[in-house]
Structures are given as C-alpha cells and as structure tokens.
Amino acid sequence: MKTDVFALRHIGPREAHCNEMLQVVGATSIEALISETVPDNIRLQSPLNLEAPLSEQEYLEHIHQLASKNKVFKSYIGMGYYPSNLPAVIQRNILENPGWYTAYTPYQAEIAQGRLEALLNYQTMISDLTGMELANASLLDESTAAAEAMALLFAVRPKPQAKAGTVKFFVSDEVLPQTLSVLKTRATPIGIELVLGAVDDFDFSSEFFGALLQYPGKSGVIMELQPFISKANENDIKVAVAADILSLVALEAPGKFGADVVVGTTQRFGIPMGYGGPHAAYFATKEAYKRFIPGRIIGVTKDMDGNRAMRMALQTREQHIKRDRATSNICTAQVLLAVMAGMYAVYHGPKGLKYIANKVHNTATTLADALENLEFNLVHNSFFDTIQVRIPENIDLKTKAEQKEVNFYYPDATTVSISINETTTLSDLNLILSIFAEVYSKETTQIETLSSNIRIPEAAQRHSDFMTNVIFNSHHSETELMRYIKRLERKDLSLNFSMISLGSCTMKLNAAVEMLPLSWPNWGNIHPFAPLNQVEGYRTMLAKLEEQLTEITGFAGTSLQPNSGAQGEFAGLMVIRAYHKSRGDAHRKICIIPSSAHGTNPASAVMAGMKVVVTKSSENGNIDVEDLREKATLHKDNLAALMVTYPSTHGVYESAIKEITQIIHDNGGQVYMDGANMNAQVGLTNPGNIGADVCHLNLHKTFAIPHGGGGPGVGPICVAKQLTPFLPGNPLIETGGTDAIDSISGAPFGSSLACLISYGYIKMLGAKGLTDSTEIAILNANYIKERLQGHYDTLYSGERGRAAHEMIIDCRDFKANGIEVVDIAKRLMDFGFHAPTVSFPVAGTMMIEPTESEGKAEMDRFCDAMIAIRKEIEAASKDQPNNPLKNAPHTQEMLTKDVWEFPYSRAVAAFPLNYIKEDKFWPSVRRVDDAYGDRNLICTCAPIEAYEEA
Numbered sequence: 001m002k003t004d005v006f007a008l009r010h011i012g013p014r015e016a017h018c019n020e021m022l023q024v025v026g027a028t029s030i031e032a033l034i035s036e037t038v039p040d041n042i043r044l045q046s047p048l049n050l051e052a053p054l055s056e057q058e059y060l061e062h063i064h065q066l067a068s069k070n071k072v073f074k075s076y077i078g079m080g081y082y083p084s085n086l087p088a089v090i091q092r093n094i095l096e097n098p099g100w101y102t103a104y105t106p107y108q109a110e111i112a113q114g115r116l117e118a119l120l121n122y123q124t125m126i127s128d129l130t131g132m133e134l135a136n137a138s139l140l141d142e143s144t145a146a147a148e149a150m151a152l153l154f155a156v157r158p159k160p161q162a163k164a165g166t167v168k169f170f171v172s173d174e175v176l177p178q179t180l181s182v183l184k185t186r187a188t189p190i191g192i193e194l195v196l197g198a199v200d201d202f203d204f205s206s207e208f209f210g211a212l213l214q215y216p217g218k219s220g221v222i223m224e225l226q227p228f229i230s231k232a233n234e235n236d237i238k239v240a241v242a243a244d245i246l247s248l249v250a251l252e253a254p255g256k257f258g259a260d261v262v263v264g265t266t267q268r269f270g271i272p273m274g275y276g277g278p279h280a281a282y283f284a285t286k287e288a289y290k291r292f293i294p295g296r297i298i299g300v301t302k303d304m305d306g307n308r309a310m311r312m313a314l315q316t317r318e319q320h321i322k323r324d325r326a327t328s329n330i331c332t333a334q335v336l337l338a339v340m341a342g343m344y345a346v347y348h349g350p351k352g353l354k355y356i357a358n359k360v361h362n363t364a365t366t367l368a369d370a371l372e373n374l375e376f377n378l379v380h381n382s383f384f385d386t387i388q389v390r391i392p393e394n395i396d397l398k399t400k401a402e403q404k405e406v407n408f409y410y411p412d413a414t415t416v417s418i419s420i421n422e423t424t425t426l427s428d429l430n431l432i433l434s435i436f437a438e439v440y441s442k443e444t445t446q447i448e449t450l451s452s453n454i455r456i457p458e459a460a461q462r463h464s465d466f467m468t469n470v471i472f473n474s475h476h477s478e479t480e481l482m483r484y485i486k487r488l489e490r491k492d493l494s495l496n497f498s499m500i501s502l503g504s505c506t507m508k509l510n511a512a513v514e515m516l517p518l519s520w521p522n523w524g525n526i527h528p529f530a531p532l533n534q535v536e537g538y539r540t541m542l543a544k545l546e547e548q549l550t551e552i553t554g555f556a557g558t559s560l561q562p563n564s565g566a567q568g569e570f571a572g573l574m575v576i577r578a579y580h581k582s583r584g585d586a587h588r589k590i591c592i593i594p595s596s597a598h599g600t601n602p603a604s605a606v607m608a609g610m611k612v613v614v615t616k617s618s619e620n621g622n623i624d625v626e627d628l629r630e631k632a633t634l635h636k637d638n639l640a641a642l643m644v645t646y647p648s649t650h651g652v653y654e655s656a657i658k659e660i661t662q663i664i665h666d667n668g669g670q671v672y673m674d675g676a677n678m679n680a681q682v683g684l685t686n687p688g689n690i691g692a693d694v695c696h697l698n699l700h701k702t703f704a705i706p707h708g709g710g711g712p713g714v715g716p717i718c719v720a721k722q723l724t725p726f727l728p729g730n731p732l733i734e735t736g737g738t739d740a741i742d743s744i745s746g747a748p749f750g751s752s753l754a755c756l757i758s759y760g761y762i763k764m765l766g767a768k769g770l771t772d773s774t775e776i777a778i779l780n781a782n783y784i785k786e787r788l789q790g791h792y793d794t795l796y797s798g799e800r801g802r803a804a805h806e807m808i809i810d811c812r813d814f815k816a817n818g819i820e821v822v823d824i825a826k827r828l829m830d831f832g833f834h835a836p837t838v839s840f841p842v843a844g845t846m847m848i849e850p851t852e853s854e855g856k857a858e859m860d861r862f863c864d865a866m867i868a869i870r871k872e873i874e875a876a877s878k879d880q881p882n883n884p885l886k887n888a889p890h891t892q893e894m895l896t897k898d899v900w901e902f903p904y905s906r907a908v909a910a911f912p913l914n915y916i917k918e919d920k921f922w923p924s925v926r927r928v929d930d931a932y933g934d935r936n937l938i939c940t941c942a943p944i945e946a947y948e949e950a
C-alpha cells in the first residue's frame with residue numbers, strides 16, 4: 001500500500017476502524033451507507049474533474065516553485081498595506097502554532113481565557129491609540145470596518161433625522177479608493193447616498209447624518225480633525241475616522257477630537273501583507289453605541305467563585321438572536337491576526353511603538369528633504385509616512401524603479417507616492433534617491449543619518465499617553481513573551497488537544513503542510529496592488545483555486561473576495577440583486593429564508609436591501625414545501641431569492657431540494673445556497689446539481705483553513721453562468737465580472753494568503769481524497785449517532801434514518817432534572833472536550849459534527865463522555881442543584897482546597913473517566929457570569945482596582 005498519500009493523513013479512521021464503524025451503524029459498505037443517506041436524485045454521475053493529487057513532498061516542491069514566481073520588491077505603495085516586521089517569537093509561537101490557530105471562536109469562555117485575554121489586550125491597544133471608550137475584537141478589513149461605521153452612524157441617527165429622511169453620508173476624497181468602493185456596495189441597498197468631496201468644501205448641511213475622513217489621507221495629508229468634527233457635531237453630523245494605526249502613535253487620537261467611530265487596519269503591526277490579507281481591522285467607538293457595535297467584544301466579568309474571567313460581552317455572544325433586526329452580519333472576524341497584532345504591541349510596548357513610528361516618520365522626512373534638495377516639489381509639506389512628489393509627465397520613473405525592484409504608487413501621470421514603513425533602511429532610502437537621480441539626471445549624495453525634523457503639524461502631534469497598562473510594559477524580552485504566549489495558550493482547548501465537534505463549523509484537520517507556505521516571504525511580502533508581472537505565482541494559485549471551487553460546486557465562476565461566510569452571503573445576494581436589476585426587475589426584493597437558517601442569512605438579506613419572508617420547517621425538520629410554494633407564489637412578482645442551507649441546518653439531505661429550487665425559479669427568484677455544510681456534499685453532489693444559482697463556501701470550514709479562534713475566514717462565492725458578469729470588482733486591480741458590482745472587500749482577492757491553505761488541501765486530496773473525506777465525515781456522524789442511541793434522542797434524520805455529516809441531539813427533556821444544555825457543555829470540559837454547537841439551530845439541543853479527520857478512538861472517548869454525562873443527568877434532580885453538572889467546570893483551585901463541600905467526590909469532579917487521568921485539561925476558571933459582566937461593562941485591561949470597584 002502506498003503510504004505517502006495525503007488523504008491517509010487527513011482522514012482519521014483507518015480501514016479496519018471504518019469496517020467496525022460500518023458494523024455499528026448497520027451498513028454493509030461505505031457505498032451502501034452513502035446511498036442510504038444522500039438522495040439518488042441529487043448524486044453526481046461522474047467524479048470531480050480535478051488534477052491528480054500530490055503527496056506532501058510533491059506539494060511542497062510545487063508550492064515552492066509557484067512562490068518563486070512572486071517577486072518580492074521593496075514596496076512603497078502604501079494605500080493601506082505596508083511591509084512590517086513580524087517578530088519571530090510571534091511567528092513561531094502563534095502563527096505557526098496549532099495551539100493558537102486551531103482554536104474555535106471563544107463561545108466556551110472557561111476553556112478560552114487565553115485568547116480572550118489576548119483579544120482584551122488588542123481592544124485595550126485600540127482604545128488607547130484611537131482615544132475611544134470601546135473597541136471590538138476585530139473586523140474583516142479596513143474597508144469593511146469603514147462600511148460598518150457608516151451603517152452604525154445610520155442606525156443611531158437621532159429621531160428627527162430619521163423622520164426627515166436624512167440619508168446623505170459625506171466621504172472625504174482622501175479616503176482610500178478600495179474603501180470607497182466597499183462603501184458604495186454597502187450604501188446603495190439600504191438607501192444611503194454617498195457624497196464624495198474635499199473636506200474644505202463641505203458645507204455641513206443638515207442633509208447629512210455622517211461623514212468619513214481618512215487620517216492621514218491617501219495622499220499623505222494630515223487634516224486638522226478638531227475644527228471639522230466640532231462643526232459637524234454642531235450640525236448633528238456624526239464623524240467616523242479611518243486612521244492609520246502606526247500614525248496614531250505620533251498623531252493625536254481622533255477620540256480626543258470628538259470622533260464617533262474610529263476604524264482602520266492593524267496589518268502593519270507585524271502582519272504579512274499576503275497579497276491583501278488576512279489582517280485584523282479595528283473598530284472603536286463611544287460607549288453610547290455599545291449595543292450597535294458590529295462583531296465581537298470581549299469583556300471582563302467574574303466566575304462562580306468571584307474570580308476575574310473574560311467572555312464575549314453583550315449581544316456579541318449570540319449573534320443569531322437579532323436576525324433581520326441586526327445592523328451587521330459579522331460572524332467570523334480576524335481573531336488570529338488580532339491576537340498577533342496585540343502581541344506585537346505587548347512585545348514592543350509604548351516605547352517600542354514610539355521608536356518605530358518615529359523612525360518611519362524620520363525616514364520619510366529625510367527622504368522629503370533630500371528630494372526637495374534635488375528640486376522636486378512635494379504635494380504636501382506635512383505628512384506622517386507618505387510623501388507625494390510632483391514628477392514631469394513624460395519621463396518614465398516606473399520602469400526604472402521596477403528594474404531596481406522598487407514599487408512606488410502613481411496616483412496620476414505627474415505624481416508619485418512613496419510610503420515609508422517599519423522595514424525601510426538607510427540603504428533603501430539611498431536606493432530611492434539614486435533612482436530619482438538617475439531618471440532625472442541629478443547629482444545626489446549618500447545619506448548617512450536620518451533627519452530628526454518633524455513634519456507633523458503642531459495641532460496634530462500626539463500628547464496623550466497610551467498603553468500604560470502593565471501588560472504593555474512587561475514582556476519585552478523574548479523569554480518573557482514566549483512564556484506569556486505559552487501561558488495563555490495553555491488555558492485554551494484547541495484541536496491539538498481534542499476533538500471539537502462543532503456542528504455547522506466543521507473543525508477538521510488544518511494540516512501543517514497546508515500551513516507551512518504562509519510563513520514564506522514570497523507569499524507574505526506581496527502588496528495587493530503590486531504590478532501583475534510580479535505576482536504570477538499568486539495569480540496562478542488563485543485562478544486555479546477558483547477553477548477548483550467552480551468545479552466542486554458545479555458552477556461557472558468564482559470570486560474569492562469575501563472575507564467570511566457572511567460576507568459571501570452579502571456578496572451573493574448583491575450579485576442576485578444586480579442580475580434582477582439588469583433584467584429590469586429591480587423591484588424583486590423578497591428573500592425567503594427558512595426559520596432554521598443561520599442568523600447571518602437574514603442579517604445579510606437586510607444588508608442587501610431585501611425583505612425577509614420566513615418559511616416554516618415541517619415536523620421532521622425539512623422545509624415545509626407547501627408553505628414555501630404558497631409564499632413563493634404569493635410573492636412571485638417581487639421574489640428575489642431563496643436562501644437555503646444544504647444539507648439543512650438540521651443535518652438532513654432533503655430529497656425535495658430539486659423541487660424547492662424549481663419552485664423558486666418558476667416564480668422568478670434565484671436560489672442562494674448557504675454552503676456552510678459543503679462538507680456533506682463535496683464529490684457526492686453539488687449546489688449546481690441541486691438547482692442553486694449561487695453559494696458561498698466557508699473555506700475555514702470545509703476547505704481546511706483553521707478557525708484561528710474566530711478568524712480568519714474566506715467566504716468565496718461560486719455562481720451559475722447568468723450571474724458571472726456581476727462578480728465583485730476592485731477599483732485598482734482588474735477582477736470580477738464584465739458588469740462587476742462594487743467591492744465586497746478592500747483587497748481584489750480578499751485574503752489571498754489564507755487561500756493557499758485551501759489550494760493545498762484540494763491539490764493534495766484530489767477528486768478521490770475529497771470524496772472519501774465527505775464519505776468518512778458522514779460515516780463518523782452516523783457512528784456517533786448510533787453510539788449515543790438509547791442515551792440521547794436524535795432530533796432529525798433522513799428518510800432512511802441516517803444523519804448527514806452532523807446530527808442534533810435533544811437535551812430539552814433534561815429540564816425535568818434541572819439540567820440545561822449549557823450544563824452539559826460545561827461538564828464536557830471536565831472530560832477534556834469542547835462542547836458541540838449549543839442551541840443552534842434548535843434551542844435546548846446540541847449539534848455534533850465530528851468531521852472526517854477524527855479517528856474512532858477519539859470519537860469513542862467523546863461518546864463515553866457523553867454517556868457518562870447522561871448518567872449524571874439521570875442522577876440529577878431539580879431539588880438538588882448541587883451536582884457535578886451544575887458546578888462544572890471544576891478547576892484545579894477548587895479541587896485542591898482544604899475543604900471539599902460537594903456531595904460527590906473530587907475524583908468524580910475531575911477524573912470521571914479513566915482516560916482523563918492520562919491527559920487532564922484543566923479549565924482555568926469556573927463558570928463565568930455573563931450577566932454580571934454585561935451590567936458592569938469593562939472591555940479593556942483596566943488596572944485591577946477597577947474590577948474591585950465594579
């Protein structure tokens with residue numbers, strides 16, 4: 001047998017185990033199980049048409065070769081992306097460490113205190129640098145964050161403004177072009193009118209509810225915020241500022257001037273450019289808007305014993321609740337990147353950041369002086385890091401610069417823009433000068449030292465303190481930081497400890513070989529707006545990935561731009577909207593969504609300007625076809641789309657799916673398939689085959705990108721032929737359809753660097769490995785279903801009694817014994833497991849999805865744990881709430897107390913099954929008190945006294 005086959009490493013169960021499991025589930029073969037599970041009428045007739053799979057070694061050689069086709073030039077392009085130095089200690093201990101990158105979103109706070117603390121550091125850093133009261137734990141990119149700021153200001157308009165129909169939003173002409181494009185996408189469907197102009201010409205008329213400024217502007221100019229914001233506030237116009245994070249070290253915080261929202265990216269805090277992403281965007285605002293903040297906020301609270309503990313605060317714990325009343329659809333964000341940027345701040349501290357910012361500024365000043373000495377004129381005399389230089393029209397600077405492997409940015413024929421960054425050295429400066437001297441035939445001398453002139457206007461210079469907290473002033477040696485990172489890591493349960501069987505989230509293996517290339521400079525150090533002839537490796541990889549995904553989904557085209565599944569939903573619906581509009585059907589705005597849908601579905605539909613009509617589920621968990629037909633017919637003149645998850649969020653392949661898609665088409669609508677459950681389809685069926693028109697894929701679920709503790713995500717959309725013309729574009733790099741909608745993300749291909757992971761996944765598995773993965777995922781789910789039989793009721797199953805790739809167990813009856821589903825979730829921690837998905841899509845249930853990567857032994861341990869817990873539930877009683885379930889999780893601290901006052905033994909508390917003795921995971925806090933923290937909102941690492949007072 002060939003053993004250098006990647007599929008053997010990716011798929012958990014060995015052949016002998018598969019046979020044992022098949023026996024347990026009562027199927028004669030995998031093929032038999034699959035045909036009992038997946039309806040015949042939707043099965044693919046032929047295998048996927050993909051290239052032959054590569055072994056790990058072959059893949060590394062292949063991807064290395066592709067990498068060599070990317071040219072790493074010195075990048076002075078700026079425009080929101082900068083080279084930066086990723087400290088090796090962060091690269092090795094976070095980016096390259098499965099303890100960090102395989103973690104899930106910290107819903108189970110007791111086993112997530114490490115990343116929660118890292119994110120709290122991030123929020124504190126953002127609050128401090130921006131001068132705002134509250135910051136969230138990241139957004140997808142700067143452009144999306146700006147659009148979220150606009151949406152927030154629109155949502156919080158004062159009543160008189162809303163009554164008067166005030167819809168205008170002013171956008172400074174200094175705002176980055178990719179941000180403007182994302183703003184347009186977001187503004188149009190909800191009726192916001194963008195007005196682009198120079199800040200000096202703005203008349204502050206009452207027709208505006210808000211404004212967006214860029215600080216410093218794209219031309220490098222540093223505008224005076226104070227007068228603008230004061231005047232705006234006098235006229236009830238709220239102001240958002242998109243600010244460069246490094247510049248805020250040297251420039252006074254926008255919050256000090258009264259900004260309402262401050263957004264930006266933290267990419268230049270040690271995150272590789274990666275041809276556009278992933279990077280963590282930040283979002284900071286006033287406490288007054290806390291209920292409207294998009295994404296997740298980490299807050300401090302206490303646990304059952306009164307110890308300090310962190311968890312996701314406010315509405316951000318449960319993003320499904322708001323559904324179509326949500327003002328944002330953010331679910332997956334950029335946690336891993338936020339953790340890294342936060343650690344960069346911890347490592348450098350305020351002094352280190354000042355050193356870096358000053359060096360960048362001094363380098364820019366030195367260059368400006370030297371160019372002025374050569375009689376060049378600058379567009380702006382003051383700046384932070386970006387200088388624009390007037391150049392004669394007919395002399396070719398660009399070619400010469402590129403010969404010297406230098407990229408500048410050329411906003412027009414007579415201007416060159418040069419953005420200095422953390423990595424720029426004296427010899428880089430001299431190279432830039434020598435290029436100018438050569439092209440324009442001037443004499444220049446070597447620069448030996450940096451100037452210390454400051455070219456930041458007096459009024460804009462920073463005087464306020466930042467990052468005074470002890471956390472930013474302690475870990476400045478590598479030993480200290482390494483241990484701090486390890487200390488946090490040990491508090492978190494990740495895939496390198498045990499199975500995380502989260503239904504709908506597909507926590508499968510993130511293979512090391514898929515991750516390796518992310519650390520290579522030829523993938524990391526590439527600017528998204530670099531000239532095309534320098535990025536052949538990226539373009540080949542991305543085009544191939546699009547092709548692979550198009551084939552897998554059975555569609556005609558793919559856009560990799562959306563940075564999460566929810567952004568994919570928004571993108572797909574916007575494409576549908578454009579399609580209807582192109583046919584004179586702009587009035588088609590009804591979007592039918594089943595009641596069982598993920599909360600992001602209705603939220604995205606509302607963002608796309610659609611009206612949500614909810615359709616029921618039948619008793620067996622399927623879409624109620626007759627109810628759907630009725631609603632589709634009723635709305636046939638205005639029907640835009642159906643959003644449907646397949647297999648359903650109930651974990652069932654509905655055989656009526658083709659009928660369902662036909663009903664929608666017959667009534668003039670398009671079918672949007674939520675592809676979160678694609679792990680149950682790949683190679684067996686596909687969205688094209690079931691009659692959908694567009695789907696998103698969560699590459700961070702089905703296609704092996706790690707969850708990173710809640711991001712990065714990649715949410716490409718794949719579309720049928722009629723929708724391809726509308727795939728999203730980019731204002732600077734040509735991409736998307738012939739009639740492209742505006743951008744969904746700032747970068748032309750979204751998070752290109754993360755796309756490498758999915759590319760490798762598909763390349764190494766090939767058609768057979770992918771299909772085998774789907775089949776084993778189904779086998780594994782059915783095995784767990786069978787093993788839990790008699791202990792837990794499975795809520796729904798297919799026509800022949802089979803689960804799909806996930807299954808729901810009903811825990812609602814345990815209420816009679818005083819046990820809630822969260823008690824089971826917390827008790828699982830004592831057994832070393834992360835809970836399955838809790839209360840989605842049905843309250844009081846758990847949804848279990850093991851994925852193909854888990855082997856039989858691990859699933860057996862999990863089932864043993866669940867069965868042991870079931871016995872504890874049996875023994876529990878409403879009148880005796882002092883039991884191991886209600887008290888879970890149990891910490892080392894409580895176990896080792898001299899007094900033990902519980903009616904069960906310490907061994908039952910901590911070692912309820914034998915396997916746990918060998919490898920115990922200790923939750924670092926006891927059950928956290930969510931409500932307490934919401935009443936006493938603290939979202940920064942305030943000094944310890946603050947908690948005591950609260």
Ligand SMILES: *Cc1c(COP(=O)(O)O)cnc(C)c1O
Nearest residue numbers: 331332504564565566598676713
């Ligand atoms: C995960 C998920 C989403 C949202 O995807 P994100 O990448 O988190 O934005 C949407 N629908 C379903 C069914 C999901 O499971």
